Amino acid sequence: MDFLSPEEWQAVRLSLIVALRSVAVSLVPAIAIAWVLVRGRFPGRMLLDALVHLPLVVPPVVVGWGLLMLFGVRGPIGAPLQHWFGIRLVFSTDGAALATAVMSFPLIVRAVRLGLEHADLGLEQAARTLGAGRWDVFLTVTLPLMTPGILAGAVTAFAAGLGEFGAVITFASNIPGETQTLPLAIYAATQSPGGEGTAARLALVSFILAITGLLAAELIARRMNRLLGRG
């Protein structure tokens, strides 16, 4: 493939890795949070709801700054991580994945939540009277019925994660091969003389990836809903 230079390929590959890791990290917490938001009845539910959706409305740079404060080498979480486990998140691929995960978290939660609202409480009650305990019901009835929402959320978050810019550059910086994902590489190219070709090619690649992701999410949702007999 001569369309992209090795450096450009590196940015594409890194973007895919970062987006994939971000989804992997946030999927289980997102399912848990969505479940709590839909089924939970406790004070502070609205506050939690607002907190989860914060990355949608706060400038990404502010999210990146917040992560820097928390997970920086002197931050209240970053310092112990570094000291006890030798894990450094700032300026690393893992850090880029974390920043991306935080940014796309509300997207997954929203999709999973929609899926959960489809999962009929009445079916869970029926399952309980048939002898299934809470966890059994969750794994055999609720979770399968949420699957369309979970998959749609994961694919959307993956597609959006490929293009996360502000939080990544603030928290993880713009290091080629480490944290320079597609949008960061595009930004770097536009800042350097003679980078127009690189910028255009990478922009085309991100466009194709995003469209593919969205179409995949839609197709999966339709297919799953047909399987579940929802027309």
Add this chain to the structure above:
Amino acid sequence: MLSVALQHAFPGGFALDLAFEAPSEGVTVLFGPSGCGKSTVLAAVAGLLRPDHGRVALDGAVLLDTAARIALPPEARRCATVFQDARLFPHMSVDSNLRYGLRRAPRGAAGPAFEEVVALLGIGHLLGRRPAGLSGGERQRVALGRALLARPRLLLMDEPLAALDSGRRAEVLPFLARLRDAARLPILYVTHALDEVDALADHLVLLREGRILAHGRPEDLTARTDLPLAARRDAGVLLPVCVLGHDPHGGITRLGFPGGELVTSLRPEAPGSVMRLRLRARDVAVATEEPRNISTRNILPVRLVAIAPAAEAREVFLHLAIGPTIILARVTQDSVERLGLAPGRDLWALIKAVTFDHAGLPEPRR
């Protein structure tokens, strides 16, 4: 023996306060208008609703006792429930739906085998299908099978026929009756349809506004004129009858009941079959002398034992004794005065029609 005592206040001001006992075998029907709390009773027995106060015990096993802080979770109660909307799991085949409860039943729990239930409900051809592709009646039959296969100690049915049109109801009702006979376990059945009472009830609990009006054998309760049952257009006694014999030439079947006999147009049931028919009060007339030269076949000597007011001011119920059996006739006040009717008088009852809720009765055993 199932014993239930519940007290529960809902935020809207509706309060449930009742206690009843149901025998260990057969169908106990909770009957009442919508909003009387009958579905709430089922939810509390199933463990899906925690009442303010209450105690539920089944054959000595305590499922709920708020005073002793005992409240078994639904899965430990083994009270499989059939809901109005079948609630089949849409992501599983019919086969997996049926086996859902079976897989979770305790080892050693007795009950009919998978193949037996499938044959009983006639759902063998549906096993590979998904619930979305089934008709309403088929779904409800699968739901019945799924509940029975969970090997429950008690079957709960929450208006299982209410969501079906009359054609589908007639399709499912016979399966319900078959299931009742095959299950050999107590069934608590909630409905507001009288034909389901006629077809299925061994024991009847009448509810109104969260309280029990009366409970007992349906034959006894339908003979009472002080209950809301008597205000219905189709009010009348339920009469257990036995097929005595057929006369195919004359096109009639003779039915015996304690104290007398009835004839009806030819029935398919074999002689010796036992069934239940409803004698509607408005289909019974009385005469002070034995009528002659009249087309009515069923003319029985009766004794008037009581005259009770009916819902409409100008009508009354006559309680008529035929041996040990009481039947009801609904006549106008005017007729009572014209004929000079008074308790103790011997009369002739003319029965113009008998209604069979045959659809709900099991097929005769061969």
